[in-house]
Amino acid sequence: MTDLNDVILIGRVTKDVGSDERGFSFVGNGTAKAVVSLAVNRSVKKGDAWEDEVSYIDCTIWGKTAESLKSKLVKGKQICVHGYLRQDRWEKDGKKQSRLNVIAESVQLLGGGKSAESEEEDNPFGN
Numbered sequence: 001m002t003d004l005n006d007v008i009l010i011g012r013v014t015k016d017v018g019s020d021e022r023g024f025s026f027v028g029n030g031t032a033k034a035v036v037s038l039a040v041n042r043s044v045k046k047g048d049a050w051e052d053e054v055s056y057i058d059c060t061i062w063g064k065t066a067e068s069l070k071s072k073l074v075k076g077k078q079i080c081v082h083g084y085l086r087q088d089r090w091e092k093d094g095k096k097q098s099r100l101n102v103i104a105e106s107v108q109l110l111g112g113g114k115s116a117e118s119e120e121e122d123n124p125f126g127n
Helices: 063-069 116-122
Strands: 007-013 024-026 032-046 049-062 078-092 095-109
Touching (some): 007 049, 063 095
Parallel strands (some): 049 095
Antiparallel strands (some): 007 078
């Protein structure tokens, strides 16, 4: 049986992708790379009240998609990312480290950060 590694997230961009070198760059072969941090809320019940629990998840977007979305991936923008998890592993100061990262296969712009009219014009996916 084949394993399954499929992720769908809807969240808000935590900072403008184009604001620093880590957010947007070109790798050695000239391929565009955008790294976006998504704030994803989940409601949890604590006692008699519901509270938001926030997770911050790094997502990497490659190629033409990264280039076309660079100016649209701004703080507060809600997006949907569909992709898969990749675990990065490294060693620092003799200690093994790891981090999960979502590799985006598709990205859709959703609400937030703009008016509904400008949203339709700016969305390259027509959604």
